[in-house]
Amino acid sequence: MDYHWDWxxxxxxxxxxxxxxxxxxSGLGWTTLVSLASLAVALALxxxxxxxxxxxxxxxxxxxxxxxxxxxxxxLIVQLFMWFFVVPELxxxxxxxxxxxxxxxxxxxxxxxxxxxxxxxxxxxxxGINSLSRGQRDAGLxxxxxxxxxxxxxxxxxxxxxxxPAMTSEAMNIxxxxxxxYAVGILELYFQYKQIIEKTSQVLEITxxxxxxxxxxxxxxxRLLAFIERxxxxxxxxxxxxxxxxx
Amino acid sequence: MSDFDxxxxxxxxxxxxxxxxxxxxxxxxxxxxxxxIGTVLALMRLSSIAPLxxxxxxxxxxxxxxxxxxxxxxxxxxxPMVLQMITGQQMPIGAANSAYFTFTVFEAAYYSExxxxxxxxxxxxxxxxxxxxxxxxxxxxxxxxxPQAFRNMLPVLLTQTIILFQDVSLVYAIGATDFFGxxxxxxxxxxxxxxxxxxxxxxxxxxxxxxxxxxxxxxSRIAIIR
Amino acid sequence: xxxxxxxxxxxxxxxxxxxxxxxxxxxxxxxxCGPSGSGKSTLIKCVNALEPFQKGSIVxxxxxxxxxxxxxxxxxAQVGMVFQNFELFPHMTITDNLTIAQIKVLGRSREEAVNKxxxxxxxxxxxxxAAKYPGQLSGGQQxxxxxxxxxxxxxxxxLFDEPTSALDPEMIxxxxxxxxxxxxxxxxxxxxxxxxxxxxxxxxxVIFMDRGAIVEDAAKEEFFGQPRSERAQTFxxxxxxx
Numbered sequence: 218m219d220y221h222w223d224w225x226x227x228x229x230x231x232x233x234x235x236x237x238x239x240x241x242x243s244g245l246g247w248t249t250l251v252s253l254a255s256l257a258v259a260l261a262l263x264x265x266x267x268x269x270x271x272x273x274x275x276x277x278x279x280x281x282x283x284x285x286x287x288x289x290x291x292x293l294i295v296q297l298f299m300w301f302f303v304v305p306e307l308x309x310x311x312x313x314x315x316x317x318x319x320x321x322x323x324x325x326x327x328x329x330x331x332x333x334x335x336x337x338x339x340x341x342x343x344x345g346i347n348s349l350s351r352g353q354r355d356a357g358l359x360x361x362x363x364x365x366x367x368x369x370x371x372x373x374x375x376x377x378x379x380x381x382p383a384m385t386s387e388a389m390n391i392x393x394x395x396x397x398x399y400a401v402g403i404l405e406l407y408f409q410y411k412q413i414i415e416k417t418s419q420v421l422e423i424t425x426x427x428x429x430x431x432x433x434x435x436x437x438x439x440r441l442l443a444f445i446e447r448x449x450x451x452x453x454x455x456x457x458x459x460x461x462x463x464x
Numbered sequence: 465m466s467d468f469d470x471x472x473x474x475x476x477x478x479x480x481x482x483x484x485x486x487x488x489x490x491x492x493x494x495x496x497x498x499x500x501i502g503t504v505l506a507l508m509r510l511s512s513i514a515p516l517x518x519x520x521x522x523x524x525x526x527x528x529x530x531x532x533x534x535x536x537x538x539x540x541x542x543x544p545m546v547l548q549m550i551t552g553q554q555m556p557i558g559a560a561n562s563a564y565f566t567f568t569v570f571e572a573a574y575y576s577e578x579x580x581x582x583x584x585x586x587x588x589x590x591x592x593x594x595x596x597x598x599x600x601x602x603x604x605x606x607x608x609x610x611p612q613a614f615r616n617m618l619p620v621l622l623t624q625t626i627i628l629f630q631d632v633s634l635v636y637a638i639g640a641t642d643f644f645g646x647x648x649x650x651x652x653x654x655x656x657x658x659x660x661x662x663x664x665x666x667x668x669x670x671x672x673x674x675x676x677x678x679x680x681x682x683x684s685r686i687a688i689i690r
Numbered sequence: 691x692x693x694x695x696x697x698x699x700x701x702x703x704x705x706x707x708x709x710x711x712x713x714x715x716x717x718x719x720x721x722x723c724g725p726s727g728s729g730k731s732t733l734i735k736c737v738n739a740l741e742p743f744q745k746g747s748i749v750x751x752x753x754x755x756x757x758x759x760x761x762x763x764x765x766x767a768q769v770g771m772v773f774q775n776f777e778l779f780p781h782m783t784i785t786d787n788l789t790i791a792q793i794k795v796l797g798r799s800r801e802e803a804v805n806k807x808x809x810x811x812x813x814x815x816x817x818x819x820a821a822k823y824p825g826q827l828s829g830g831q832q833x834x835x836x837x838x839x840x841x842x843x844x845x846x847x848x849l850f851d852e853p854t855s856a857l858d859p860e861m862i863x864x865x866x867x868x869x870x871x872x873x874x875x876x877x878x879x880x881x882x883x884x885x886x887x888x889x890x891x892x893x894x895x896v897i898f899m900d901r902g903a904i905v906e907d908a909a910k911e912e913f914f915g916q917p918r919s920e921r922a923q924t925f926x927x928x929x930x931x932x
Contacts, residue, residue: 350775350777352773352775352777353777353779355735355740355771355773355777356771356773356777356778356779357779358740358762358763358766359738359740359766359769359770359771359773359840360766360767360790360791360795360839360840360843361763361764361765361766361767361768361791361795361796361843362763362791362794362795363763366794366795370779370790370794371779374781375779375780375781378781451780451781451823451825452822452823452825452826453822453823453824453825453826453827
């Protein structure tokens, strides 16, 4: 094989004065920023949708279900392109101009990735709430709590604990999916990966490094969520049981 | 609000149809190959032979931790190098062709987790019954466990395939022309992003929504049978 | 205190309650019994509007339950309920279980709520478990906490939906003892239960339901001594052999 290994290329200077490893770190930074911001958006919106889909009000359920159906059946890259190219044309002219000229790409990426992931989180939250016994809601209502109060104090706290493993998986997914935002101008890790290959053709070294970087991110999210799971664990309970007697 | 002109779609529908066909081809190839390889990986992971277990676990963990776009680009570049190493000749693989290999290998990791869950959902008693009748490991798996595992997990496998269908859009990264790529290329030439991308979104939605409803129907049928 | 008039309920086309009429007066203890599927749990859940009903009316302390203008949370705060599966909130400590509704619904201060909660906990003999989680308690202990949780709201009446049916036999008495004491203190109680010993001890009236209808509604002595309907007789014969 006439491939020329050269691990030291990371320390060579690029044409904008930085070293190549700077590019990698910068990409890492953008990936983390976009991922965490999108995760925040997705958790907030996804929880709201998940709750909406379990209320007795049919309008809410319909809206929640429709949202999930739309955002889960269109590829992420198509959704990002919609936000980037199509939405500015559909809104009133002034807003459209602002979107095309002044709105930072990051915002579009976070909105796109966030709304995409929210649909998946809505599924998890709905499943979590529905897995609780009906009695929990009844007991809350019987004490005089409103429907909303039962969600806030009784059902959501338990539902989140139940779906924590699935949430961990979604958090790890969002870091991977953030790579797609390169297509709308975000200079995250995958973008840097592409750039470095184009400039140096040291494909194997950079592939190994970037793979390890994504590994590290996934591992960190996993550990973070395991930590959260330990801290929120309810003593004496196997998560998800229906309140029968435990001797 | 600019005026819309959907004639650009009608003029180019042939190219779009070609792109869609490519998407479907890659999806089917990766589904069949992926489930095959995935099943083997699942068995390896559940076996008691340590090196097999490690290899399978490593394979699955790596491909599930890395973004698909990166794998697509990496394979596109590395595959020719590997082939050259093996055959000693220059074998240029086009972007379009490399995707068949890439998606099969990548999706196998996901299918393998589904099959592993399916195999584990078959009661232990079934395996015991198989052995008691004198079956070898291979026969027990092939005749007793895998058919049941496959049937139990069919809805999940199909759902993963719908995800795969959407994932093929990422060949954009290497310039291959799938359905989305076709729309993108047309837009670059004819400049009607709103009409093109909206159409793409709608078509994807209709196809995937319909397929997911079918899967749900299938799920309720299976539930009744059980 | 509780007036049930001609209540009928359907699940779709299936009728689960047929023209039920009865009442529970202040300080009365009424036991509702009957075979499974007779609608007794459904009826009791209609009293605090956990289950809607299509026909008839239920008036609790002067408030019509089925009136769309009724403030249901306010009504439910006055009606205590104890469930078959205890339904303590697993992610909260015992103390928090006792105080959350006091604070969120009655607006009591945390200090006030905790004091009340601990006093009631002591009354049911579980003061030492205040900081524990429900999952760490036995079934009988959980149910006693559930009773305390309902009492913490200073209810005007208490509804019990098969409170001992999910308990192992050796724990039934600890819960029944609490309920007996409650009855002796003059609490208005409506209990769905199979525990006829309890009924004989403290009930004033016994209602027998079968297939969604109230078949018999008599004073305790009359019910146990000389039940009028044949179905009640057969039911009693089967039950009292335990």
